Amino acid sequence: MWKLGLRNSAGAIIQAEKRVRLLSSLVLSSPYLLYTKDVLPGGRSSMNIYDPRKEEMVIPNQGMMTYPSRYIGSSRGWVGFINSNDPRSLYLTNMFNHKVISLPPMEPDCADNIIINMSLSSSPDDSCVVAIKFFGGRMCFCRPGDSAWTKTETSSKLLDCSSVLYSNRDSKFYLTTFRLVSKLHFTAIKFDASTYKPLGHQDFPEVTYYHKFDRLKLPDLLWSEFELLESCFHTEHLVESPTGEVFDIMWFIQLSHGRKAVHWKDHHKQLKKEEVVKKTKRFMVYREDEDCYTYDIGDLCIFLGQSTEAFCLQASMFPGLKPNSIYFAAANHSGVYDLATDVIHDLPLTNTPLMWLAPLSQ
Secondary structure (H helix, E strand, C coil): CEEEEEEEECCCEEEEEEEEEEECCCCCCCEEEEEEEEEEEEEEEEEEEEEECCEEEEEEEECEEEEEEEEEEEEEEEEEEECCCCCCCCCEEECCCCEEEEEEEHHHHHHCCCEEEEECCCCCCCCCCEEECCCCCEEEEEEECCCCEEEEEEHHHHHHCECCCCCCCCCEEECCCEEECCCEEEEECHHHHHHHHCCCCCCCEEECHHHHHHEECCCCHHHHHHHHHCCCCCEEEEECCCCEEEEEEEEEEEECCCCEEECCCCCCCCCHCCCCCCHHHHEEEEEEECCCEEHHHHHHEEEEECCCCEEEEEEECCCCCCEEEEEEEECHHHHHHEEECCCCCCCCCCCCCCEECCCCCC
């Protein structure tokens, strides 16, 4: 038995006993949350996983892979990482069977850039395309076995923080874009997608903006509620359901210093970064071809996280998952958000979560 520290709504520590079970190969087609357990000598980290279906920690039979590495993202259950001893080296790994696939070395002008996320067009076991979105307007593409990355870049600031998603339905990579916020709408600022195609490689999938979410209507809010949301830092994410329906999700994160809320534009002013607390406030989910948000996505649940390509599962296919919910993982706050009630159930994690792992069969 293992004791975990859980926090109730009052913030008090509750000691709750949780089972730690061994992971068998029979449940690898399941979502998990990868997190750091211990920092080991030589820059290595001991990894464990959290099972959201059982709400418990899991120890793989053969242990998790550990590298002196920097993890850059996850897609389709695979994890991308860079060897800390060689910042240009990049790999894909299946964290469960220890399979590692080498990718082309990063060029020097890319190696030091911030990576937003990674997206795979299919499993690396197939002839997939790997796409990496950097902070700013740069993306890199390759197939496993290529000798070099194909780069494309735009000077538009609209894509600085955008993330990338591969659509199985449309066989395209989609990007989010910058939005103007008003009392009534989130209005997307479009970019010229024709300038954002991998040059000289017509066999790579198209990269474009998902145009069906141009204007997202906000719910009826009191002015005080709108001011609160407007002060939150927000990120936008696209996700595709198993049946091919695309959702747009707005993730609102409230910043605070001590007991005082901090506007996202002011959090860097005279405040130490480590003293600013970030906590998820709410989500808004939009269906395509509808300009207003929805409280009901039925039997679906959505997974969002840092460096994670968002994915969506049918809850009834994975007993224990909560339907009509968003499972989210961030450095300071991880939980399950009920879309119908706007209630958050905190996950009992005491270590830093890294990223969600989609079922390997997805």
